[in-house]
Amino acid sequence: MRVLVLPILVPLSTAAVLMLAPKRPALQRWISLTASVFLLASAVLLFLRVNTAGVQVLQVSGWPAPFGITLVADLLSAILVVAVGVVGTAISVVAFSGVDPRREAFGYHPLLQILLMGVAGAFLTGDFFNLYVWFEVMLVASFVLMALNRTRAQMEAAFKYVTINLIASSIFLTALGLLYGATGTLNMAHLARVWPTISTPGADAVLALLFVIAFSIKAGLFPLFFWLPASYHTPPAAIGAAFAGLLTKVGVYALIRVFTLLFHSASPALFALLLAMSAATMVIGLVAALNERDFRRILSFNLVGHIGYTTASLSLLTPAALAGAIFYVLHHIVVITNLYLVSGVLLRLRRTTDMAGLGGMYRDQPVFSALAMIPIFSLAGVPPLSGFLGKLAILEGTFAAGAYWLGGLVLIVGLLTLLSMVRTWADSFWRPADQVPDLAAPGTPLLIAIAALSLLTVAMTIGAEPLFELTSRGAQQLLQRDEYVHAVLGGTP
Amino acid sequence: MEGLLALASGVLYAAGTYLMLRRRLAQLIVGLGLLSNGTNLLIFTAGGLTRARPPVVAAGAAALEPPYADPVPQALVLTAIVIGFGLTAFSLVLAHRVHATAGTDDVDDVGRER
Numbered sequence: 001m002r003v004l005v006l007p008i009l010v011p012l013s014t015a016a017v018l019m020l021a022p023k024r025p026a027l028q029r030w031i032s033l034t035a036s037v038f039l040l041a042s043a044v045l046l047f048l049r050v051n052t053a054g055v056q057v058l059q060v061s062g063w064p065a066p067f068g069i070t071l072v073a074d075l076l077s078a079i080l081v082v083a084v085g086v087v088g089t090a091i092s093v094v095a096f097s098g099v100d101p102r103r104e105a106f107g108y109h110p111l112l113q114i115l116l117m118g119v120a121g122a123f124l125t126g127d128f129f130n131l132y133v134w135f136e137v138m139l140v141a142s143f144v145l146m147a148l149n150r151t152r153a154q155m156e157a158a159f160k161y162v163t164i165n166l167i168a169s170s171i172f173l174t175a176l177g178l179l180y181g182a183t184g185t186l187n188m189a190h191l192a193r194v195w196p197t198i199s200t201p202g203a204d205a206v207l208a209l210l211f212v213i214a215f216s217i218k219a220g221l222f223p224l225f226f227w228l229p230a231s232y233h234t235p236p237a238a239i240g241a242a243f244a245g246l247l248t249k250v251g252v253y254a255l256i257r258v259f260t261l262l263f264h265s266a267s268p269a270l271f272a273l274l275l276a277m278s279a280a281t282m283v284i285g286l287v288a289a290l291n292e293r294d295f296r297r298i299l300s301f302n303l304v305g306h307i308g309y310t311t312a313s314l315s316l317l318t319p320a321a322l323a324g325a326i327f328y329v330l331h332h333i334v335v336i337t338n339l340y341l342v343s344g345v346l347l348r349l350r351r352t353t354d355m356a357g358l359g360g361m362y363r364d365q366p367v368f369s370a371l372a373m374i375p376i377f378s379l380a381g382v383p384p385l386s387g388f389l390g391k392l393a394i395l396e397g398t399f400a401a402g403a404y405w406l407g408g409l410v411l412i413v414g415l416l417t418l419l420s421m422v423r424t425w426a427d428s429f430w431r432p433a434d435q436v437p438d439l440a441a442p443g444t445p446l447l448i449a450i451a452a453l454s455l456l457t458v459a460m461t462i463g464a465e466p467l468f469e470l471t472s473r474g475a476q477q478l479l480q481r482d483e484y485v486h487a488v489l490g491g492t493p
Numbered sequence: 494m495e496g497l498l499a500l501a502s503g504v505l506y507a508a509g510t511y512l513m514l515r516r517r518l519a520q521l522i523v524g525l526g527l528l529s530n531g532t533n534l535l536i537f538t539a540g541g542l543t544r545a546r547p548p549v550v551a552a553g554a555a556a557l558e559p560p561y562a563d564p565v566p567q568a569l570v571l572t573a574i575v576i577g578f579g580l581t582a583f584s585l586v587l588a589h590r591v592h593a594t595a596g597t598d599d600v601d602d603v604g605r606e607r
Binding site: 144152169173174 | 513518521525528529531532535536538539540541563565566569572573576579580583584587588590591594595600603
């Protein structure tokens with residue numbers, strides 16, 4: 001059972017060590033990398049345990065649920081914690097090709113570990129108030145990482161980012177206060193048991209709306225996503241990669257949790273609202289992406305648009321759609337992290353990510369281009385890559401649930417994504433450059449990280465069937481709830 | 494009493510939201526503070542107001558004797574206050590940096606080159 005606490009404990013102790021250790025970049029980078037590999041290993045161990053032995057529970061300090069703080073790992077949590085390990089390791093490798101010295105001196109490495117701890121904690125906790133605390137841990141780390149610079153653009157982005165996230169946290173906390181007032185508990189499993197017996201349509205609607213607003217801000221759903229494209233392109237690529245890969249997914253995860261545990265039988269209007277928000281997110285995100293001429297801003301809008309896929313599937317709340325959503329989240333974490341790293345290479349080579357300054361990559365940097373091709377075309381949804389399979393799974397989910405118009409929309413938005421990414425590929429890699437020489441080498445560690453993530457995408461494509469079987473089981477577990485509730489509270493299922 | 498506290502919390506939310514819609518950094522931060530205090534008051538009120546005994550088992554007794562006050566909302570509010578305090582301190586420093594970098598305290602002008 002103790003392995004459950006490792007994904008939180010490893011980054012926490014590493015952050016402490018890193019703050020006390022001498023500020024020599026090489027030393028800090030090695031400690032950070034070792035810790036991230038440990039985090040990944042413990043996450044994989046946890047996942048294997050959950051996969052064979054079912055939901056894992058740790059009652060912290062032996063206080064039985066619902067009185068103490070509970071850590072729970074079901075399949076969804078365990079898979080996502082593995083993804084945290086993967087992203088953390090990739091970012092730690094990237095640090096070897098150089099971090100801005102100011103950032104590195106002001107705690108880049110410990111902050112990154114705290115960010116990883118916050119995300120892993122959010123995925124593992126079984127208590128809503130504890131989830132709020134992990135959100136704050138994660139946010140404070142991301143605030144500082146975002147603001148560790150003095151350019152005007154970055155200051156503006158950081159301030160917007162901080163303000164909107166603090167508002168989201170306040171709304172989340174308001175929901176928690178009301179929920180506690182109504183039920184007297186904030187333990188997720190206990191709430192899943194108690195809430196259906198006392199909920200009224202009015203209370204359901206108020207609480208669900210507060211949760212939807214708070215988590216939609218974090219996840220980046222229409223009409224609450226405008227902060228994301230305004231801020232994610234300003235920090236260095238490695239930080240952008242960690243944010244894009246993990247932070248919005250925590251919002252999606254929280255939405256999945258509240259909807260599968262608490263509001264699964266809420267009024268259809270609520271699901272219609274989530275569906276409408278998701279559909280609008282998909283369309284507006286991708287249309288805006290087509291309107292952009294900067295590689296990183298294109299990525300930001302693609303990120304937003306694809307979050308819509310997962311929440312749209314969630315709003316159907318059927319096993320097939322939810323399995324597709326989880327598959328898509330996993331695919332998206334790997335691919336979008338990788339693409340932000342690709343933007344980092346572009347920045348190093350040309351000092352810009354604007355399309356006007358790019359081009360000719362395919363001729364000048366054949367290895368890098370071949371590697372970058374995989375995530376770009378995977379995000380675009382070109383068969384047989386993981387993006388295509390993820391969209392196929394979501395499409396099957398929508399058709400099986402009878403939501404044909406949503407299926408059609410998924411196809412249209414898929415086409416827009418294809419257009420956006422193919423154009424990005426053509427403009428930045430394929431088109432001949434306007435006589436711009438490359439200013440620097442791409443940096444071997446950066447290329448190693450990109451290669452590893454690209455390989456992972458290929459592996460997810462080849463191993464799509466077992467992976468999809470896994471996410472299907474995860475979806476079943478979420479929708480049946482019994483195993484989760486029983487594991488936490490004991491007693492008869 | 495609940496009504497009064499609910500009203501106070503509502504006023505704090507409203508004032509906080511109003512201030513956050515202003516363009517000056519300082520007002521924005523005061524707004525954030527009011528919003529988080531409104532939330533704290535809401536948790537405190539929603540947790541149940543009672544004129545009851547503290548939740549301590551009396552000497553010789555085996556269990557708590559109702560009515561007793563619920564200690565959990567206090568713990569929640571305390572955590573929220575600490576987090577809110579930290580975040581307010583951080584936003585103050587950030588606002589100072591924004592002002593030093595951009596030379597303006599108008600949110601709309603921060604990103605605009607002069």
